[in-house]
Amino acid sequence: MSCTLQYTPIGDIPRIRNELGAVFNSGRTRSIAYRKQQLLQLCYLIEDNQERIRQAISSDLGRPRNETDFLELSGTLLEVKDAYDNVEKWSAPQKSPFSLLWFSLSPVTRKEPKGVVLIISPFNYPYFLTLTPLSAAIAAGNTVMLKPSELTPASAALLAELIPKYLDPELVQVVNGGVPETTKILELRFNHSNGRVAKIICTAAAQHLTPVTLEVSWRSVFLRFRDLNCDVDFDPGKxxxxxxxxxxxxxxxxxxxxxxxxxxxxxxxxxxxxxxxxxxxxxxxxxxxxxxxxxxxxxxxxxxxxxxxxxxxxxxxxxxxxxxxxxxxxxxxxxxxxxxxxxxxxxxxxxxxxxxxxxxxxxxxxxxxxxxxxxxxxxxxxxxxxxxxxxxxxxxxxxxxxxxxxxxxxxxxxxxxxxxxxANDAPFGGFGASGYGYSTGKAAFDEFTHFRCTVDNPNWYDLVEYTAMSARYTPYNSASLQRLVKFLHPRLPPRNGGTSAMTKLWYVLGVAVAGAACTSLAVLFL
Structure with a gap:
């Protein structure tokens, strides 16, 4: 499969980023039904185009057909389908465990999308390492700028053709190119970045405080940025x-x-x-x-x-x-x-x-x-x-x-x-020099998600006289405040790690009560 990869005009890249931001701000991606529909379309992008994907990989990497079927097509489809099956569960708000201290606040963690995310994919698995993080980003409710590797031109061109046909073209936009185009991308602000260009991505992301997920391969860094005047210490990932x-x-x-x-x-x-x-x-x-x-x-x-x-x-x-x-x-x-x-x-x-x-x-x-x-x-x-x-x-x-x-x-x-x-839903990612963050399953969804704590304290809590938290208000009442501080102070175990006397007492009382109850039942029924 031969093709000529069309690079994205550099001047268009900021416009594409702004368009993705506008779509995200419209709230379109908040709908779970919309996310599921896009994930299903992504499944069928793979399902309907298996032969074209095989041909593209053969052109780029000379990889045997059966090897592509096993590791690339099957692996990618499993990940996308997993995101489709679990997006409701992964996205559901999570209530905090009940606590006497904070029950009135009703703390809940919302799973919210980060916004416009950037995915820069490597050459060695041009579909698995592109569409797997893409499915996680879509499941989390983000819009995506996708940058395939220019080192696999047939695969990059095929992705640029198929993605707008199967997905909402305003949800995911593909940017193709080499060093100049990637450099322009990294000048822009994103809400999350995922890629394998290591220290250069981190350096660029730091300018905008952009969080990143990295699966580091120094070889990818070298090939992308060999023409840039960059002082980069490449780390092996052996x-x-x-x-x-x-x-x-x-x-x-x-x-x-x-x-x-x-x-x-x-x-x-x-x-x-x-x-x-x-x-x-x-x-x-x-x-x-x-x-x-x-x-x-x-x-x-x-x-x-x-x-x-x-x-x-x-x-x-x-x-x-x-x-x-x-x-x-x-x-x-x-x-x-x-x-x-x-x-x-x-x-x-x-x-x-x-x-x-x-x-x-x-x-x-x-x-x-x-x-x-x-x-x-x-x-x-x-x-x-x-x-x-x-x-x-x-x-x-x-x-x-x-x-x-x-x-x-x-x-x-x-x-x-x-x-x-x-392995489905097992977190895969690097550590230290080999990267950080995760790129598969729910762990990848979490990478593209903002965990937003929310509380809602009812008015009646201040109307009840002598509630514990009323002591927080000035002018302070020393006695009330000390009671609150004592209430908040956690009970620590003994320094030697043994069981505290109070714990032993409660244990003895519990055993005594249980024994008395059993005795009463025995007398009653025998």
Missing amino acids: SPCVIDPKCNAKIAAKRIMWGKLVNCGQVCLSPDYVLVPESFQDEFVEALQNAYHELHPTDPKTSGMLGRIVNERHVERLKGLLDNTNGTIVFGGEVDKEARYVAPSLIRDVKRDDSLMSEEIFGPLLPVVPVKDVDEAIAVINSMDEALNIYVFTSEKKFKSKVMDNTRSGTVSANDTILHVM
Whole structure:
């Protein structure tokens, strides 16, 4: 599928932002019925255009058709349908628990839309990482400026064509373009921003105090803003695999190799490197070799079972990582710049300071890093910026707990790769250098929602003489105010963490009353 991506005129971008603001201010998006109708239309946008989406992704990324069906089409449709099914429940006002202190205020939390939101999507999953946050933003009642990645022009052009056909064209407006257009967008004020351009988005958002949700990939930042004079320190988002020698090596290797080669390794959740005990490296490398040959019995360059790198710049970067590694290439190593092909490659005996450990790989290269034991594996992980995900392969609960308890990451997956992003209503997002906020399920809806506390204190409360809160008024009555302060003061547990004497007394009284009641019933019925 070939196409020419039409960039949005830069002068039109502020007008589009203002039009979205006017539509939001009209109150149109407040209606739950309207939101549901738009979400249903978004479902059918995917349902009706599956073949065109497959062709666009094939043109942009060379991704196999079945892989697109499984991860992109199914995953996106599940998320949009989940938002459609739950928008009433997610949007319902929430009453605070009853409290003797504040019952008269009737505190309620309203779930209100933030306003005009900006979604800047990455290239690697041009529909899942675009339409999933879009569905959350619509469910929350916002209007949306949508900026697809210019690195996937066929997908960006298709989105620009389909969205105004299926959705209210005044609800969502697509802006296409490269660095100049994105720069103009970031000059504008939004009520929330979602994207993967990390520090540059945060810097721009700070000018307007705009809250952001980030799934950080420094590679996306570099490619978008390479032509800008920006002082940006790029953070790698390397997701490690920690291997227990007692794990099922065959299954672990197969799941890791599948996760590494999905979308040709261009996945934010891709297993980036493997930490394995030195004594187990030979056995596990052999298991990874066997898994690769099982998954790709014929040459993936010609079989159609492996996608392509998004552009030549990425190919050059990956070739540089391979050329400069001091590890041993077990298989692979081929690079064809013209075909945008980088062969799946396994590299063993990789050191901590190797080129392959210097940045997020975002390609089909898998380094194996030998360590002494799990403690050294944890030390390696903690010496780097926070990963988007940590993969742990073990059948031992203690091993899993040790890794989870002593590391930090956006998510953790035990004994599998990638799939947890598709788990309905499980929050998916980064932590620290790997991003913040959430992009799936109700957690994504909450990102695009303002939680607005409301109270309504009735007049009669001041008409009742000697209510506790009447002591707040001046001129102060010291005795009344002290009673109020004492009433408000929470009862703290003993410093040693034991049970207070009053709690014990109430417990004894409760047991005595219950015993007396049982005795009375026994006498009555026997």
